[in-house]
Amino acid sequence: SVWINRGNANCALGNDEKAIQCYTNATRICPSASSAWNNLSTTLVRVGRFQEALEAANSAIAIHSNNAEFWTNRGGALHKLGQHEEALKSYTNAIEINGHDSFPWTNKGIALQALNRHEEALQCFDRALVLDGNSAKTWYNKSNSLHKLERYAEEIDCCERALAIDPFYAYALVNKANALQKLGRNAQAVAFYDKALSINPIMVNALINKGVSL
Numbered sequence: 256s257v258w259i260n261r262g263n264a265n266c267a268l269g270n271d272e273k274a275i276q277c278y279t280n281a282t283r284i285c286p287s288a289s290s291a292w293n294n295l296s297t298t299l300v301r302v303g304r305f306q307e308a309l310e311a312a313n314s315a316i317a318i319h320s321n322n323a324e325f326w327t328n329r330g331g332a333l334h335k336l337g338q339h340e341e342a343l344k345s346y347t348n349a350i351e352i353n354g355h356d357s358f359p360w361t362n363k364g365i366a367l368q369a370l371n372r373h374e375e376a377l378q379c380f381d382r383a384l385v386l387d388g389n390s391a392k393t394w395y396n397k398s399n400s401l402h403k404l405e406r407y408a409e410e411i412d413c414c415e416r417a418l419a420i421d422p423f424y425a426y427a428l429v430n431k432a433n434a435l436q437k438l439g440r441n442a443q444a445v446a447f448y449d450k451a452l453s454i455n456p457i458m459v460n461a462l463i464n465k466g467v468s469l
Contacts, residue, residue: 256281259291274298289318296328308332323353339369357387373400391420398430407434425454
């Protein structure tokens, strides 16, 4: 569809509001265009319109229920709405359709984290990393669960894996510093807080935890 293509072009240029208009036009002209509903959903999430994003994702799934990407994107909207149990079901559906994509495994892990089910979350992150070991996001999220489980040495290892992929991943630097602090290695922790703050000077948790380490 011309409108879908225009929407995609606007997304590529960062013009999300124009893209939303294009995808909306596509759905009005052809209500059975599941890809238009799906693209509309992902773009609405980016601009913070999460309830509308969920409704668009539901429309895509009503047309094509056997599409793993649609279920994954529905889970993303639900996660943003704080509906973590429902998000978990959507990610599980995505995995049942296509278990070879790392993305829903990572997102399922994040949903389990939100429910404080960290051992299960680790299993999801490990599966995601088997499928794609070069995802800094997955290594970082795995480190979050390890921190909650007080497995600080393993947390540091995950942060280092994330930073090997993306040396400017400020959140991974902060997690590494937090783990070092828990292990009593305060001088090293301060150095990593400083590095994170040089990338993102307004990271409140880095400022607070650095103060604790000094």
